[in-house]
Amino acid sequence: MITDTISHLKKEYDVVVVGGGPAGMAAALGARQAGADRILIADREKEAGGILLQCIHPGFGLQHFKEELTGPEYAQRFLEQVLETDIDIVSDAYILDISADKQVKLMSGSQGVHVLSTKAAVLAMGARERTRGAIRTPGTRASGVLTAGLAQKFVNMIGYLPGYRAVILGSGDIGLIMARRLTLEGVEVAGVFEIMPHANGLNRNIVQCLHDFDIPLHLSTTVADIHGRDRVEKVTVAPVDENFTPNLEQSWDIPCDTLLLSIGLIPENELSRQLKLQIDPVTSGPVVNSMMETSMDGVFACGNVVHIHDLVDFVSQEAFLAGSNAGAYVTEQRPPGDNIRLIPGENVRYCVPHTISTDREHTVYMRVKRPMEQSVLRLGDVYEKKLRFVLPAEMVNLKVRPRFLENFHGDTLRVDVVPFED
Amino acid sequence: MVYDVAIIGGGVIGCTIARELMRYPIRAVLLEKESEVGFGTSKANSGIIHGGHHGSPNTLKGKLEWLGNQMWDTICDELGFGFKRIGELTVALAQEQLPTLEKLKQQGEEKGVPGLEMWDQERLLREEPRLNPDAIAGLYAPTTGVINPYEACFALIENACLNGLELVTDSLVQDIDQTDDIWTIKTNRGEFPTRFIINAAGLWADRIAQMAGVQPFTIRPRKGEEYILDKRLMGLVKRVIFPCPTPVSKGILVIPTYDGTIMVGPTAEMVDDKEDLTTSVAGGQTVFQMVRQVVPGISPRDCIAEFAGLRAVTETEDFIIGPTDKKGFINVAGIQSPGLTAAPAIAEMVGDILRDEGLPLQPKDDFVPSIPKPIHFVSLSTDEQIALTQENHHYGRIVCRCELITEGEILDSIHRGARTLDGIKFRSRAGMGRCQGGFCTGRCMELLSQELDQPLAQITKRGGDTWIVREREEVAK
Ligand SMILES: Cc1cc2nc3c(=O)[nH]c(=O)nc-3n(C[C@H](O)[C@H](O)[C@H](O)COP(=O)(O)OP(=O)(O)OC[C@H]3O[C@@H](n4cnc5c(N)ncnc54)[C@H](O)[C@@H]3O)c2cc1C
Ligand SMILES: Cc1cc2nc3c(=O)[nH]c(=O)nc-3n(C[C@H](O)[C@H](O)[C@H](O)COP(=O)(O)OP(=O)(O)OC[C@H]3O[C@@H](n4cnc5c(N)ncnc54)[C@H](O)[C@@H]3O)c2cc1C
Numbered sequence: 001m002i003t004d005t006i007s008h009l010k011k012e013y014d015v016v017v018v019g020g021g022p023a024g025m026a027a028a029l030g031a032r033q034a035g036a037d038r039i040l041i042a043d044r045e046k047e048a049g050g051i052l053l054q055c056i057h058p059g060f061g062l063q064h065f066k067e068e069l070t071g072p073e074y075a076q077r078f079l080e081q082v083l084e085t086d087i088d089i090v091s092d093a094y095i096l097d098i099s100a101d102k103q104v105k106l107m108s109g110s111q112g113v114h115v116l117s118t119k120a121a122v123l124a125m126g127a128r129e130r131t132r133g134a135i136r137t138p139g140t141r142a143s144g145v146l147t148a149g150l151a152q153k154f155v156n157m158i159g160y161l162p163g164y165r166a167v168i169l170g171s172g173d174i175g176l177i178m179a180r181r182l183t184l185e186g187v188e189v190a191g192v193f194e195i196m197p198h199a200n201g202l203n204r205n206i207v208q209c210l211h212d213f214d215i216p217l218h219l220s221t222t223v224a225d226i227h228g229r230d231r232v233e234k235v236t237v238a239p240v241d242e243n244f245t246p247n248l249e250q251s252w253d254i255p256c257d258t259l260l261l262s263i264g265l266i267p268e269n270e271l272s273r274q275l276k277l278q279i280d281p282v283t284s285g286p287v288v289n290s291m292m293e294t295s296m297d298g299v300f301a302c303g304n305v306v307h308i309h310d311l312v313d314f315v316s317q318e319a320f321l322a323g324s325n326a327g328a329y330v331t332e333q334r335p336p337g338d339n340i341r342l343i344p345g346e347n348v349r350y351c352v353p354h355t356i357s358t359d360r361e362h363t364v365y366m367r368v369k370r371p372m373e374q375s376v377l378r379l380g381d382v383y384e385k386k387l388r389f390v391l392p393a394e395m396v397n398l399k400v401r402p403r404f405l406e407n408f409h410g411d412t413l414r415v416d417v418v419p420f421e422d
Numbered sequence: 423m424v425y426d427v428a429i430i431g432g433g434v435i436g437c438t439i440a441r442e443l444m445r446y447p448i449r450a451v452l453l454e455k456e457s458e459v460g461f462g463t464s465k466a467n468s469g470i471i472h473g474g475h476h477g478s479p480n481t482l483k484g485k486l487e488w489l490g491n492q493m494w495d496t497i498c499d500e501l502g503f504g505f506k507r508i509g510e511l512t513v514a515l516a517q518e519q520l521p522t523l524e525k526l527k528q529q530g531e532e533k534g535v536p537g538l539e540m541w542d543q544e545r546l547l548r549e550e551p552r553l554n555p556d557a558i559a560g561l562y563a564p565t566t567g568v569i570n571p572y573e574a575c576f577a578l579i580e581n582a583c584l585n586g587l588e589l590v591t592d593s594l595v596q597d598i599d600q601t602d603d604i605w606t607i608k609t610n611r612g613e614f615p616t617r618f619i620i621n622a623a624g625l626w627a628d629r630i631a632q633m634a635g636v637q638p639f640t641i642r643p644r645k646g647e648e649y650i651l652d653k654r655l656m657g658l659v660k661r662v663i664f665p666c667p668t669p670v671s672k673g674i675l676v677i678p679t680y681d682g683t684i685m686v687g688p689t690a691e692m693v694d695d696k697e698d699l700t701t702s703v704a705g706g707q708t709v710f711q712m713v714r715q716v717v718p719g720i721s722p723r724d725c726i727a728e729f730a731g732l733r734a735v736t737e738t739e740d741f742i743i744g745p746t747d748k749k750g751f752i753n754v755a756g757i758q759s760p761g762l763t764a765a766p767a768i769a770e771m772v773g774d775i776l777r778d779e780g781l782p783l784q785p786k787d788d789f790v791p792s793i794p795k796p797i798h799f800v801s802l803s804t805d806e807q808i809a810l811t812q813e814n815h816h817y818g819r820i821v822c823r824c825e826l827i828t829e830g831e832i833l834d835s836i837h838r839g840a841r842t843l844d845g846i847k848f849r850s851r852a853g854m855g856r857c858q859g860g861f862c863t864g865r866c867m868e869l870l871s872q873e874l875d876q877p878l879a880q881i882t883k884r885g886g887d888t889w890i891v892r893e894r895e896e897v898a899k
Contacts, residue, residue: 044820094820105804109819109829112811113804128824131858133650133727138702141729143888147860158864160878160891186898229697230887270823273654 008088009106010038012117014330015323016104017041018095018271019124021050022312023303023319025078027122028087030323035331039087040116042106044094048082049075050126051304052312054149054156057177059204063313074312098275102298120298120326123272123286124319127265127304129174135263137169139226142233148174148262152181161187163258167235168192169223173201173310173393175262180209189215190254193237195222195244198371200264200393202310222246223259232257267305275299282350283307289338290353290362292322293329300326307352307365310395314365318352335360339411346416347372349392356413358405364398366415374420379404380413390417425449425588426781428607428616430595430630431623432459434571434765435757437578439620442769443776444585446783451614452579452587453607455594457885458845460575462624464762465848466699466731468648468677468688469571470662472760473510473563475530475538476672482741486764486771488533491565493766501577502795503570504680510566510662511541511550513716514559519666523561526667530563537564552658552719566662568680571762572848580838581793590614591841592885595623598633605634605750618750618781620772625696625734627742627755636746641756643696643732646688647705651724652856653824656682658719665716672759674712676720681825681851686713686720688731701728726856733758743771745779752779796834796849800826821869822862824855832866836873843867844884863890 014036017024020043028041047053052060055071062068065077082089093108098121107113129147144163151162152174166187168175171194179189192210197220199206210217218237224246225236238251267285269277277286278295285306286294293300302322303315328334338355342364349367356362368390377396378384383404390396396417427443429436432454440452456462474491477484498505514520527538539562546560547553553560583589593611598619600606607614623630628641658678665673677685689705710722736742736756741764743754752775754768761768777783799807799817810830811818817830827850835849843859846852846866853859853866867881867890879896882888 044823092819094823096820096826107807107811107818107820109815112815112818113808115804128857129860131726131856131860133725133858134723136649136701136703136706136722136725136728138700138706140700143883143890146863146890150860150863153864154891158868158878158891159894161894161897162891164892164897185894225700231889268823 009040009090009114009116010088013038013040014118015039015120015122015326016095016116016118017122017124017323019043019050019126019303019305020045020048020089020091021124021126021303022052022075022078022315023124023126023305024048024050024122025082026316026319027124027300027302027323027326029078029081029085030320031122031327032085032087034324034327034333036120036327041082041087041089042093042095043091045091047091048079048089051149054152055177056156057181060312063311064316078316095271098271098299119330120300122322122326123294123299123301123305124303125268125271125305127267127308129261130264130266132261137223137226140228142226142228142231144228144232144257145226145259145261148172148178148260151178151260155181155185161185162260163187163256165190165256166258166260167223167237167254167256168260168262170194170262170264171199171201171206171217172262172264173205175260176201176205176209178260178262179215180213183213183215187258190256191216191218193218193221193223195220195240198392202393203391224248224251226259232259235259265304265308267307269305272301272305280350280354282344283352287354288352290356290360291325291335292318292353293325298329307350310393314395314397317363318365340405341412343412343414345414346418348415348417351415356400358408359402361402362400364400364415366396366398368392368396368417372417372419375417376420378416378418380408380410382408382413386420387417423449424604425451425614425616427618427620427776428453428605428614429620429622430607431462431621431627432456432575432579432589432591433462433464433622433624434460434575434578434762435624435754435768436620436622437575437582438765438769439622439754439772440582440587441578442773444582444587445785445789447786448781448783450587451616452582452589453593453595453609453614454589454591457591457841457882458839459579459589459591460572460848461844461884463731463734464575465572466648466729467571467646467759467762468675468685469569469679470677470763471505471567471569472763473530473566474533474535475526475563477760478529479533482743483758483760483764486741486767487760488535489767490760490764494567494569497766500791501574501581501793503573503577505567505569506680507565507567508661508678509562509564510664511546511560511562512664512666513546513553513557514666515554515557515715517558520559522666523559527561535563535565538562550659550661550663552717553663554716554718557716568662568677569762570680576839576849577793581791584793585789595630595633598630600634600748603750618752618776618779620752620754622754624757625732627734627753631746631753631755634748634751636748636751636753639736639742639755641734641736643693643698644735644758645691645693645698645730645732647701647709647728647730648685648687649706649709649725650727651684651686651720652726653683655684655724658684659717663716665712674709676713676717681854684720686710693732696732699730699732701730705730727858741768743768743775745775750779752776797831799828799831821865822852822855824857825851827852827862829869832869833873836870840870841874842882842884843870843890846870
């Protein structure tokens, strides 16, 4: 656990990292390794670790540590690495603002408001959950409608349960994980309802959290109405047509006192907007180049604040890169800039980074729009790779090696995922 | 001990009347069935102080609209809640709508509403570039303002209590008797004997009148759904935007709220149930379809929250304010829109009625017109913030990150009377932002639990059975 070390705060930093989740910690380590000297991680919670601290289930670190850890364990590993360095880390410290000339305004419960200056900044603020307003579910204003993440916090960190009988709307990972958690805690889970024809969480979570506990998953179905004056008393669920309009004739009611929403995360870009960074309307995160640098010189971003990741291992990898480039920025060892823009094409929702260069190796992360079996991922006409299946819930990544681009002279490359034809 | 006046209902009407009456040395009580004041229609409206020109001067509501409008500046100065005169534009999209705008302008001028101007297309689109480019003209009214209606209720009642009002919340009026000149109001929290009753029970004023056995009337609810958009759209329009009104409706508006979010609504639909606060798919569709005709850039995708309010409609569609056939029972009923606007004028009128009915009202010397102004951390300068956080560390901790509300502000709301999560939310804005409490709910509950010395499982959203969490052991049973 991190105690508040704010008394050691310096007036000037090389790199200030906003957010002490897995992204922030990996970025700070990356910056340190690239030679940056004075590094600060600030997190607004009581402890560093980000959303991982409420994820007490296993399933973290399989890629990075080659073993299965819980969220807090994964965070702890990174925290220990950070503590071995001279990186300053403060909790209970909210970054309120970063000005154009990189004056950072930080406030803390114990020490009040501080203004520091920095040479580079890494944004690693994570994400927030979408709420009922975003999908405008009709019905009463009863209490008992809450996001799955908030329920997770109540159960795992505060020690209370959200109700006696729950319906879960949305098959995102948090909802799936909570279906299992609540069942284990003695809360009845009536079912998970997903408006899309496919699930939105990882396959392994469908199996381990629903199938293993006999919790039904209803695809192409949504909650069409919420009843109850004070507390939720029941919800109406209904199948949807291809335009996602509920068919009320085939609806049915489910008595419950709790409705958990697991309908997606949105990058937490309050600060990015204050900084007037260019935002990608698809990811809702900043546009970044292959160094994870945003449209503002010396401001980098990584983790869920850029795009929503399904595995923390990828967050750490991407964040380490962002941090080492922030380090390279302050030590003036930046690699040359990008010369190719990636264009999401057929069945590709987005690509991160948004640009790449021909002279280095890159990992490009992307998401597909719809599931597809036996497909081919195409990078313009320079490279292609067969994929057995793709799912919107599972991020696809592509290593782009310099040799793919040896004979390429354009400035844009389309990325498509198309059916495989012999 | 007999009260001089008992007010039934702590909406904006009851609260303004209460504050007005506390200028005089009387013994008064306000009875409210909800956990806090303002939790009825008064927190679920468009928050507009209407310009003064909308209502016909032949109606009570038309007269009181303009009178009330002019009184809000002083009240806001004294009590320090959010209020800004941002002006409004009523937009004509077709030639045949122009006479309606002309008529509105004329009506306003006859009532003495200053500053009404007809803007041509060029002026209109220069001032409000996000309007539909096909708009042909607009009526501009500078007197229109936006307010935080719930903050106003809380500030009014806080001030009234400071000046001696007794506030009894969670008290449902169940019956009313009269013996000689004394009324007895029966509630779940005991009996309240009083010489005068002010019936300001909103949607339920007809029930209260019935309990008292005065000349009956009926109130029917007319629902209005409203949709709140992400703060990102702040500045989309600068003024309240009205479509051209039709004989049946003021139409669906685009409202830049006091806090900078954009709100669109309301619908107008008669319903049967006085507790029906549901929002509907059809309502949302109507709202977005209609506002997009006037401001095409608005999209349902930007919605962060929605709610509905119920207007208390009488047969005559006008306010019912006045004494009844039973001495001492005064109705302030059917206060539909623009009731918020008219509230201060209604309160003065009620004072006059009480005087006419025989309650001597002489101003007292020790009336305190103001309350301590709440601190709003983010609007302070950096130097002020530094000084404040050194003095009180609670202001150094952000609890609601969407709206940047500090722990100090949340504690202050509790110390001023918040008893529920909604009480905190409507006083401090914690939980009103784009994540709708996703992050701060837990912390706000802990602070309530600590300050009120109540277990977490007893903390509610807005009183009654609106609990948030349950003890583990309780569920396991
Ligand atoms: C229920 C659930 C189950 C999951 N299961 C798995 C799994 O099994 N395996 C797996 O690999 N991954 C899993 N994940 C995904 C993984 O946890 C996330 O991808 C990862 O935590 C994102 O890291 P981050 O650092 O970008 O964001 P976060 O962890 O959200 O960290 C952001 C931090 O920034 C802080 N912050 C934000 N704004 C400010 C500011 N202005 N000033 C100071 N601090 C600020 C926040 O308080 C927070 O601590 C799961 C996630 C959830 C929610
Ligand atoms: C969608 C909508 C938009 C509107 N927009 C505007 C606007 O922009 N501008 C404007 O000027 N006006 C507007 N209005 C109208 C305005 O909101 C109302 O005129 C005003 O709030 C009425 O206040 P009230 O005090 O009479 O009612 P309420 O706020 O409903 O107060 C009545 C109170 O009485 C209590 N009560 C009822 N029965 C009992 C009982 N038996 N015992 C104890 N207590 C009881 C209730 O709990 C309630 O708190 C709008 C209304 C709606 C619905």
